[in-house]
Amino acid sequence: MNLIVVNHYEELSQKAAEIIEQLIQSHPASILGLATGSTPIGLYQELIKRYQQGAISFEKVRTINLDEYIGLAEDHPQSYHAFMKKHLFDEIAIPKEQTHLPNGNASFLDEECLRYERLIEKIGPADVQLLGIGSNGHIGFNEPGSSFSSETHVIKLAQSTREANARFFHSVDEVPSHAITMGIASILKSKKILLLASGPSKTAALRRLLQQKKEEAFPASVLCSHPHVTLIADREAWADLPQPETI
């Protein structure tokens, strides 16, 4: 794992944007695996700036998101469809048919999972998959206990995840109980993985990640078996962990 520790969130966002910018410049038809949550918002703002400055074009880029809540309409302000529109897609010129998220409102969720997995196979693998990390080690919405061989599936959200995400809703009761998420095996198919961690609430998860003990009880631990993972963490997240050069 390639480790980059930066001073603050702005620097994390810029560093991540540089990586994506270089990718798109060298390969305009890149496949980007995108993520939601607070962490990538700064990166998306940086990408929008670079797009506005003419440094990158999304005309040929295709995107495939990690996950979506079950039971929220696409235009519900907290759906991940709405998140992506607000934080990226509405601000750049990218054809809608080149952006993909699971449909959390599908009538037949098992079929939707299969459709999405086939889509990943068809247009993927992602050149780079962005990931945040849940404080319990979840990636996408693969909660602790998710099988390392899982493909896109329906998951019951951990209570701690619903509580962590309740800040976006009026109350924790409004946070959906289930989601559709790319599975861990689906995520691992990506050519490269860019994992972002910001703020003190991520330190414990990073500490456990760095133990490099692969266990389904801590989903992010699977990343130590992927050959091209870059972790960018800010000082607040890194806290008292050993200096990167000693790892």
Ligand SMILES: N[C@@H]1[C@@H](O)[C@H](O)[C@@H](COP(=O)(O)O)O[C@@H]1O
């Ligand atoms: N499904 C998302 C994850 O993809 C994200 O990584 C995680 C952490 O979010 P944040 O970046 O807000 O800490 O939250 C959600 O549960």
